Amino acid sequence: MSLIATASCEHLIDLLWEAACHGDEQAAIDAVFGALEDGIPAERVLLDLIAPVQRKVGEEWAANRLTVAQEHAASAVNDRVIAALSRRCAARASAGRGTAVVACVDREWHGLPARLLAEVLALRGWTVDYLGAQVPTSHLISWIHQRGPQVVALSSSIATRLPAAHAAITAVQATGTPVLVGGAAFGRDGQYARLLGADAWAPDASSAADRLDEGPLALPGPAHQPLDDLPHLIDQEYTLVSRTRSALVRAVMDALADRFPAMRDYTAAQFEHTAEDIAHIVDFLATALYTDDPELLNDFLAWTAGILTARGVPAHSLVPALHILSEQLKDFPRAILMLDQAANRLTGAGTVIASDSRTAV
Known part of the structure; x- marks a missing residue:
């Protein structure tokens, strides 16, 4: 539980957020050192101030309100602030x-x-x-x-x-x-x-x-x-899906334009991003097979649907890719069950709320 008063905590987070967003390392360090001088323990500064700011960086990127460059710059500021805090507190810590x-x-x-x-x-x-x-x-x-x-x-x-x-x-x-x-x-x-x-x-x-x-x-x-x-791994589905990842991505990309005609008008960058998204889907399917937990794939697709929606891409564009993957993996019963369940979730529920299955702190 935080030891920082809510109002004070929110004010300090706002200061640190503004500094991180503007790449102002010194302002961020001043905010953190000011919290220490006000008597806030260093551990609480780390976990109640710096960590929430980094979470917000990830959330703002996911909502398409920060570019990749801005996200990297803000994260770098936070990393240097932690280093400064560590140097300041090193002499006080007893091993x-x-x-x-x-x-x-x-x-x-x-x-x-x-x-x-x-x-x-x-x-x-x-x-x-x-x-x-x-x-x-x-x-x-x-x-x-x-x-x-x-x-x-x-x-x-x-x-x-x-x-x-x-x-x-x-x-x-x-x-x-x-x-x-x-x-x-x-x-x-x-x-x-x-x-x-x-x-x-x-x-x-x-x-x-x-x-x-x-x-x-x-x-x-x-x-x-x-x-x-994990005795279920004996069926080799995880191993085979992992080993054929590149071939599966190519097969989906080759067939997807016929199932999702809007893709024919994609730019080179959009085409590349689509291939990356499909590769992530295959990776999460493989991990769901490894853990034997379909919710792992469902959570990722919910997160992806939210990201696509924030970027103006319809979430239902994921469904044809899932169907093509299912056809490619027709001899893999666990994979087919997971993919069909995921497609039904997306079709029935539309854009689902984002999950934390891909976000960091």
């Missing part, structure tokens, strides 16, 4: 809690949630090795062997990284090190963390630090393989 490795799973490029956790743990006395975004599992394991941490915290914001997260969890546990996970990819209540065998899950940085304050996580049990956690 002694142990070593924690904090990293994003392979191909996860939303680094801010992990960065916030690393800073919170450092404030609470941990020696933190923050490895940043997109850490290959083999490199992570090498680092663990060198450092011997008490815990590894893995972050992922994009659900399509769950297979990579599963591999990382299993590999880290094989070193005898417990794994705490967090981030939007693991579900609203951590259902995918449990599914993939993580030793603990936390919905946010404060909760993660609180869990570690309670005492060490239990050491993982005997080494196992991902198939032990």
Whole structure:
């Protein structure tokens, strides 16, 4: 719970938001340092001021009110503000809690949630090795062997990284090190963390630090393989869809113009964006097959429908692509069921509310 009065918090968020939007790093740092001087603890500044501003950056981009360049610039300001805050507070933090490795799973490029956790743990006395975004599992394991941490915290914001997260969890546990996970990819209540065998899950940085304050996580049990956690993978649908991703995207693009005639008038940029959207759909379908959870695909399509609507593209344009994919995967019963269910949802409900299945902090 926030320790900052609501009115004060909203005012400070507004100051930080304006500074981030205008690329004014010094104004953003002044706002954050002013909050510290007013007696607001550094942890609350991180989680009640900086994190909400970054969430708003993502929301404004999704609503087409920020360009990609503006989103990147605002995110960069927030990142530098965290660095300034970290330098200012470094002398006050007392180590002694142990070593924690904090990293994003392979191909996860939303680094801010992990960065916030690393800073919170450092404030609470941990020696933190923050490895940043997109850490290959083999490199992570090498680092663990060198450092011997008490815990590894893995972050992922994009659900399509769950297979990579599963591999990382299993590999880290094989070193005898417990794994705490967090981030939007693991579900609203951590259902995918449990599914993939993580030793603990936390919905946010404060909760993660609180869990570690309670005492060490239990050491993982005997080494196992991902198939032990997910026996449905024996049908190979996930593997085959993943391996044929490029061919599936090409097949959908080749057939889509006949099903959605408006596409014939697309510009080169629109055509490219459509191909990217279809590739994302295939990725989320594959991840839904991996977890055996159709809601993962449905949530992504709801989010995509909202994005398309904000950009003036009808959400129903997704349905022909789903039908073509279903035809291409006629020998994959789980995939067909998920795609048909998703198409029915879009057809019946129109544009659904956006989900957090693809957004970061």
